[in-house]
């Protein structure tokens with residue numbers, strides 16, 4: 001038995017991939033360990049989406065190198081998006097032994113074995129068809145309640161700022177049979193909630209080779225919801241240009257599909273959206289919001305926003321703020337633009353917004369979002385929600401925390417409940433981040 005220590009950074013896709021990697025290496029007698037110092041092999045699953053994400057990894061690699069000085073037989077591997085982007089430089093300049101891109105995980109056993117007679121090994125070929133069909137992920141460091149199932153890999157959208165299409169390759173959908181098997185496996189293991197994952201889940205499409213029958217994202221969600229009726233279903237990420245009314249109707253007709261949509265807007269300015277190649281306008285986006293409000297009145301909406309894209313004016317920034325107010329997002333991931341080498345923007349659009357202007361704009365976005373989140377939470381006071389308990393609250397062992405279908409965190413007295421229970425909670429109080437309530 002060899003010991004494998006995995007650290008995972010970046011998006012949920014990486015969390016899901018680390019589980020696939022653990023499963024592939026389990027076949028080679030690798031067991032996952034929780035302590036770095038026990039490891040024979042360290043793998044770090046990496047993210048390239050912003051420069052600071054990569055800097056964090058470079059700092060970790062320094063720590064791993066130090067560990068190897070004390071234990072020379074230790075092997076260090078980089079997998080994921082940064083492996084794909086930075087390639088051999090990780091070996092040449094950062095002390096890495098093994099580099100494997102997101103479509104090379106089936107080759108990991110061979111790459112690891114190669115280290116017995118070679119100082120290093122690398123495979124970063126992208127594939128147009130790899131979906132890791134037939135591999136059942138080993139569930140890692142999960143709470144045993146909420147699991148991920150990836151339904152697409154890659155991205156074809158080429159937003160001008162984004163590295164993902166280069167690190168993850170072309171978009172491909174997984175066989176619905178594989179997806180349903182994985183969902184069923186989670187249910188069998190006692191999981192209560194699953195999240196369907198893809199860079200743009202709405203463009204999921206599968207054509208059955210024999211019957212020619214097509215499965216779309218909406219039909220897939222219907223299938224999943226009916227295959228595991230006792231589980232909660234979530235999905236991320238939705239692209240506004242592909243978010244259909246069909247999907248909203250499927251959500252409305254299945255109680256176990258959670259009423260929360262993550263719909264990244266990025267900017268409120270049509271000029272900036274066009275230059276980002278997002279393929280929708282502010283008006284198109286607001287039309288989707290209207291559709292959500294009409295078809296799913298109790299649905300919350302989250303988003304991603306970043307400021308300081310090339311040529312963003314104070315007026316463009318003001319339009320982002322006004323769109324945020326107009327929608328009333330209940331949550332948002334907020335960033336400053338970070339130029340990524342190789343993207344269209346890096347080649348053609350000068351990164352011309354000064355760092356302090358980016359910082360000031362980001363702070364305004366964050367301050368506004370805190371107000372919007374607080375308002376959205378205050379509107380819930382007095383209402384009763386079903387909360388899926390996930391564990392003890394950070395502040396008190398007499399309280400549990402969990403999430404509502406709307407993906408809001410709620411804290412309530414533990415009583416005789418435990419993680420995994422669905423509990424009806426009446427909201428009494430809130431902050432911008434948390435609902436507080438009593439069991440009813």
Ligand code: SAH
Pocket residue numbers: 049050161162163164198199200237238239264266304305306335336337338339340
């Ligand atoms: N596929 C998803 C998200 C991918 S990355 C989507 O299409 O929305 C997650 C978020 O990171 C993006 O939504 C965007 O807000 C942000 N992001 C991506 N590239 C970035 C960059 N170069 N600089 C700053 N933020 C970026």
Ligand code: SF4
Pocket residue numbers: 155156157158159162163164165199200239
């Ligand atoms: Fe990146 Fe755009 Fe694809 Fe999202 S849709 S992963 S932002 S290129």
Ligand code: F3S
Pocket residue numbers: 009010011012013014046047048049080081163164167168
């Ligand atoms: Fe990062 Fe790759 Fe995900 S760049 S956000 S880990 S797809």
